[in-house]
Amino acid sequence: xxxxxxxxxxxxxxxxxxxxxxxxxxxxxxxxxxxxxxxxxxxxxxxxxxxxxxxxxxxxxxxxxxxxxx
Numbered sequence: 001x002x003x004x005x006x007x008x009x010x011x012x013x014x015x016x017x018x019x020x021x022x023x024x025x026x027x028x029x030x031x032x033x034x035x036x037x038x039x040x041x042x043x044x045x046x047x048x049x050x051x052x053x054x055x056x057x058x059x060x061x062x063x064x065x066x067x068x069x070x
Contacts, residue, residue, distance in 0.1 A: 004053055004063050006046030007070070011043060016059065032058075064067035 009030065013023065016032055021039065025031040030041045039059050042051065056066045 004049045004056075004067075006048050007052060008045045009041050009043050009047055011070060012047060012052065012055070015066060018069050019061070021059070039051070050060075 013030055013032070016039065019034070021032040021034045023030060024033050024038075028043060030043065030065065032039050032041065037054055037059060041047070041055060045047075047055075053062075057064055059066075061069075
């Protein structure tokens with residue numbers, strides 16, 4: 001699995017917006033959907049690599065694809 005550095009939640013939200021996700025709820029976590037999948041992003045700076053990897057997998061992306069969106 002390629003190395004994924006911890007990134008801020010703002011960068012993660014912007015990357016997922018580029019991929020067609022939209023914010024549906026905000027609080028301690030940010031919920032986003034693309035109409036089929038729902039992902040939850042914690043408001044942490046940075047989000048650790050293990051957690052971010054799980055979010056990327058839940059969104060249906062590979063780490064390489066997500067890095068392109070950053």
